[in-house]
Amino acid sequence: MSKKSDTSKNVHKGHRERLKQQFMQKGVDCFYDHQLLELLLFYSIPREDTNPVAHALLDRFGSISGVLNADYDDLLTVDGVGGNTAFLLKFLPEFFTRYMLSGMDGERLNTTSSLCHYFLCKLAAMQNEQLWLTCLDDKSCVVSSIKISEGNGSSVFLDNNKILMEVLKSKCTNFVLAHNHPFGDSSPSDDDMKLTEAVRTMIENSGKNLIDHIIVSRNEARSMFHNEAVVLVDDTKET
Numbered sequence: 667m668s669k670k671s672d673t674s675k676n677v678h679k680g681h682r683e684r685l686k687q688q689f690m691q692k693g694v695d696c697f698y699d700h701q702l703l704e705l706l707l708f709y710s711i712p713r714e715d716t717n718p719v720a721h722a723l724l725d726r727f728g729s730i731s732g733v734l735n736a737d738y739d740d741l742l743t744v745d746g747v748g749g750n751t752a753f754l755l756k757f758l759p760e761f762f763t764r765y766m767l768s769g770m771d772g773e774r775l776n777t778t779s780s781l782c783h784y785f786l787c788k789l790a791a792m793q794n795e796q797l798w799l800t801c802l803d804d805k806s807c808v809v810s811s812i813k814i815s816e817g818n819g820s821s822v823f824l825d826n827n828k829i830l831m832e833v834l835k836s837k838c839t840n841f842v843l844a845h846n847h848p849f850g851d852s853s854p855s856d857d858d859m860k861l862t863e864a865v866r867t868m869i870e871n872s873g874k875n876l877i878d879h880i881i882v883s884r885n886e887a888r889s890m891f892h893n894e895a896v897v898l899v900d901d902t903k904e905t
Contacts, residue, residue, distance in 0.1 A: 682708055699730050706758075710751040719746035734759050735793055759791040776806035781842060781880055782887035782896035784808070789846040789882040795822040797845040799829055801838040802877070809838050824861050826868060833869055841869060843879040852881045852888035852895060862890055 685705050694702060703720035711719065722744050727733045733741075734755055741752040766787035775781050788811070789796060795818065800811040812832050815823045822845060833841060843865060845858075854862070858881065866876045879890040888895040 700724055703730065703733065706754070707751060710748075710754045711746070714746070716746075719744070719751070722746060735791070763788060763791055772807060774806045775802060775808065775842075778878065778889045778892045778894045779896055781878055782889060782894065785842075785844040785880040785882050786887040786896055789844060790884055790887075792846050793848050794818055795846055795848060797822050797824060797843070799832055800842045800844065801832075801836050802840040802842065803838060804840075806840070810836070824865070826865065829865060830868055830872065833872055833874055839874045840877050841874065842877055844882065845879075846882040848884065850883060852883040852886045854879075854881055854888075854890050858890070 685701065685708075688696065689705060697705070700717070700720045703723060704716045707716035707719055723733045723741075724730075726740075726744050727736050736755070738752050738756050741747050741755055742749070767784070770784060770787070773780065773784075775784055785798075785800075788798070794816050796816045797814040798811055799814050801809045803809050814828050814832075815825050817823060829843075843862065858879075862876075862879045865879075869876045878892070881888050881890060886895050886897050
């Protein structure tokens with residue numbers, strides 16, 4: 667009985683090492699989605715077979731994106747998923763967002779395209795609608811980015827008083843608004859346009875500038891002032 671158990675453990679350990687070596691030699695392109703999740707789960711489930719858990723997650727949420735975007739409590743309902751695994755899966759998108767933004771540290775956001783790219787990295791993975799005010803220095807580099815408000819998946823409260831307070835206390839003269847449409851496209855609604863003009867007037871009356879308002883969807887960011895868009899993924903392309 668003991669020998670059989672030891673053999674099972676050795677085979678399991680060998681499987682993990684083989685997947686790790688496969689990644690180191692060939693990268694992710696040779697993996698199926700369930701294998702990538704299986705590999706990731708090695709670090710939250712150290713002594714169990716993670717293959718069934720990976721399959722269960724994909725069966726429940728449909729894709730790697732669906733798994734990483736799932737609610738913490740929903741993740742816990744999947745057989746084999748405990749607190750460490752749910753935390754890891756919720757932590758990854760936030761960590762990846764910080765990773766993407768850190769690659770833009772010091773970059774000048776002096777074009778519509780660069781602004782769209784910045785906010786696409788910042789907001790595309792967010793599941794709730796958020797409104798941000800970003801302050802730029804005279805070289806168009808980010809000085810600070812302040813979350814003004816957060817709503818649900820389809821709406822967010824526009825807090826004019828908070829925006830004005832942040833504008834007035836900032837030493838910057840140039841500002842960018844950005845918000846996301848988690849479950850829609852990047853086209854501005856009528857309310858988006860009316861509220862943007864109100865904020866633009868308010869900021870200009872304070873002697874400063876609102877240089878753009880960027881709307882971010884899951885795969886695209888669009889400038890309201892220039893109607894220019896940056897696309898992250900082409901969902902219409904067949905794979």
